[in-house]
Amino acid sequence: MNPGCYNPAQQFKPQWAYATPAGSRDEIYQVPFSLNFTANGTLFQNLPVQLDDDVPFVLRAILFPNCGPFAGGSIVPALIRIRDTEGNPISDGLVLAAGAYGLSGFANDNAFGFPVEPEILCAPGGSILFDVQANSNGAGSSATIVNGGDQLTFYAQIMGAAGNGLTIQLIDPGAPNVALSAALVGGIHVQVTLATDGGGAITSTFAQIAAIINSTAAVAAKMGAVASPLTSVAVATAVAQTPLTGGTNGVAAILNGSLLGVKRFSECNQ
Amino acid sequence: MIVERHQDYQLTIPTVPVGGIMDVPLALDTDAPFAVRLVKSRNLGPTGLAGFRFETPRRMYQSQGFQTDQIQDVSAGVYRASRGVSLYPQIIYSPGGTIVCDVANNTGAPLSNVKLLFRGSKLYDSSAISLPTYPARLSGLPFTYQTIVQNVPAVAALVDNQLQIRSDADFAWRCGVCDPFTLVQDGTPSAGAVFNPANWSELYVTLKDESRKAYSNQPIHIDDLFGQGNPVATIPNTGFNANNPPVKWLAGLLTPEIYIAKNSTLYFDIVRNDNPADPATGQVVNLYFRFVGAKVFAQ
Numbered sequence: 001m002n003p004g005c006y007n008p009a010q011q012f013k014p015q016w017a018y019a020t021p022a023g024s025r026d027e028i029y030q031v032p033f034s035l036n037f038t039a040n041g042t043l044f045q046n047l048p049v050q051l052d053d054d055v056p057f058v059l060r061a062i063l064f065p066n067c068g069p070f071a072g073g074s075i076v077p078a079l080i081r082i083r084d085t086e087g088n089p090i091s092d093g094l095v096l097a098a099g100a101y102g103l104s105g106f107a108n109d110n111a112f113g114f115p116v117e118p119e120i121l122c123a124p125g126g127s128i129l130f131d132v133q134a135n136s137n138g139a140g141s142s143a144t145i146v147n148g149g150d151q152l153t154f155y156a157q158i159m160g161a162a163g164n165g166l167t168i169q170l171i172d173p174g175a176p177n178v179a180l181s182a183a184l185v186g187g188i189h190v191q192v193t194l195a196t197d198g199g200g201a202i203t204s205t206f207a208q209i210a211a212i213i214n215s216t217a218a219v220a221a222k223m224g225a226v227a228s229p230l231t232s233v234a235v236a237t238a239v240a241q242t243p244l245t246g247g248t249n250g251v252a253a254i255l256n257g258s259l260l261g262v263k264r265f266s267e268c269n270q
Numbered sequence: 271m272i273v274e275r276h277q278d279y280q281l282t283i284p285t286v287p288v289g290g291i292m293d294v295p296l297a298l299d300t301d302a303p304f305a306v307r308l309v310k311s312r313n314l315g316p317t318g319l320a321g322f323r324f325e326t327p328r329r330m331y332q333s334q335g336f337q338t339d340q341i342q343d344v345s346a347g348v349y350r351a352s353r354g355v356s357l358y359p360q361i362i363y364s365p366g367g368t369i370v371c372d373v374a375n376n377t378g379a380p381l382s383n384v385k386l387l388f389r390g391s392k393l394y395d396s397s398a399i400s401l402p403t404y405p406a407r408l409s410g411l412p413f414t415y416q417t418i419v420q421n422v423p424a425v426a427a428l429v430d431n432q433l434q435i436r437s438d439a440d441f442a443w444r445c446g447v448c449d450p451f452t453l454v455q456d457g458t459p460s461a462g463a464v465f466n467p468a469n470w471s472e473l474y475v476t477l478k479d480e481s482r483k484a485y486s487n488q489p490i491h492i493d494d495l496f497g498q499g500n501p502v503a504t505i506p507n508t509g510f511n512a513n514n515p516p517v518k519w520l521a522g523l524l525t526p527e528i529y530i531a532k533n534s535t536l537y538f539d540i541v542r543n544d545n546p547a548d549p550a551t552g553q554v555v556n557l558y559f560r561f562v563g564a565k566v567f568a569q
Contacts, residue, residue: 077453088411089416100414
């Protein structure tokens with residue numbers, strides 16, 4: 001078979017089996033890039049990575065050292081769409097972590113990148129375009145109370161600094177046989193009325209308080225709660241109105257990566 | 271002419287008592303021979319004191335003793351799950367055959383939900399089944415389809431989810447990735463803003479072709495089909511969770527690839543059985559399935 005001819009039976013072949021066309025010479029080439037955007041959930045479109053204009057570039061792999069879920073530090077999950085130099089998207093819309101490409105470089109597990117199969121012939125001087133919509137790298141607001149080794153954490157359902165306006169208050173009703181309840185007051189204040197026994201003593205546990213917050217629709221829309229351990233039987237005490245704190249908005253982020261492939265030169269004597 | 275169709279056979283043993291269990295049969299379908307090329311275990315625990323062996327079609331053991339596909343992590347002092355052990359050359363079982371398996375258990379405690387996955391191909395005569403394949407002349411474009419199954423609760427059975435192939439080209443699906451994910455945007459309600467990304471533990475998938483013919487005899491753990499990008503927090507460096515082996519950051523490779531004609535549909539069923547009260551693995555999640563492969567344009 002002539003080099004470069006297509007044999008359907010051999011369509012899925014290792015990339016090193018791609019033959020250089022007659023009259024051409026391939027040289028390995030790498031295109032490092034950095035894309036700047038804000039990691040706050042906003043979509044940034046058409047971020048370009050321009051290729052050299054001397055000869056075509058054959059794209060055979062993409063390496064993202066810093067892209068995708070759980071990468072740690074300031075790195076965040078991102079939805080990404082990549083277009084080749086002809087404008088063809090290589091995914092069906094924005095895909096998480098660019099499909100498998102964005103999973104290629106986590107924690108140096110795979111420094112060779114994820115193969116682009118089949119290879120893409122890119123026009124000289126063309127641009128690979130990236131659309132990026134990154135998860136917020138800010139933080140959600142929260143507040144935690146403790147009893148011994150048990151914890152009860154309240155967290156805002158609104159991401160970022162906007163959650164800092166929420167408050168939580170645990171109220172001792174000061175009366176016997178009161179049932180546990182939760183209410184949202186003024187749109188931002190969550191008030192939990194603790195349950196009491198016949199003697200007026202508080203009986204609500206951390207697990208019960210988390211459950212009433214998470215199951216009261218109006219409250220759960222603004223705030224969630226989780227007990228640690230999940231079945232904590234630590235009994236709560238009254239807590240004054242306390243703001244949730246620590247919420248921050250996302251900030252600037254950089255997506256580093258490399259396009260791996262070959263430059264395709266024409267032999268002068270052809 | 272022989273044509274191949276991706277096939278997973280899985281043996282699930284609810285409980286393996288201390289000492290082990292012998293002669294557990296995995297019955298194969300009667301429609302085609304099965305060529306097994308990889309075997310992978312699940313839930314054998316982190317101690318390296320459990321193993322398996324199985325018989326060939328000639329009723330001889332495939333290994334001289336009990337074996338494991340687990341990887342010894344010397345630094346952590348535990349055994350971790352691998353992506354399975356390749357079997358080469360392949361072993362071909364006849365239609366309606368049986369893979370007889372033994373599981374040894376020297377851990378001192380019963381093992382539960384032990385699974386042995388046998389991955390390979392069914393081998394059909396080309397006149398017996400209609401499978402789409404490449405045109406005589408083509409051009410290819412690397413491509414990733416994504417299907418998002420939203421709001422999957424901790425306990426769920428969602429059937430006939432769909433990957434619909436567009437009308438412009440066939441699609442050769444070669445590997446898959448899936449993550450539980452919800453995009454968190456500043457200033458918007460973001461379920462799991464604190465615990466994002468959420469995760470799963472007991473989540474299984476059954477792939478089916480357009481005629482709803484399954485590619486496996488049982489639902490297969492999602493990590494074994496789609497790799498995983500979101501290991502639970504305890505896994506990466508410090509622990510071992512038998513239900514969520516650290517197969518992180520590796521796409522699930524399908525061999526052979528599944529060729530899907532344009533305008534047709536791949537179906538998949540999802541079964542999840544997690545603890546709703548566990549914030550790490552029990553939250554409602556959006557599942558981002560990415561189907562990585564190539565568009566195939568006829569010319």
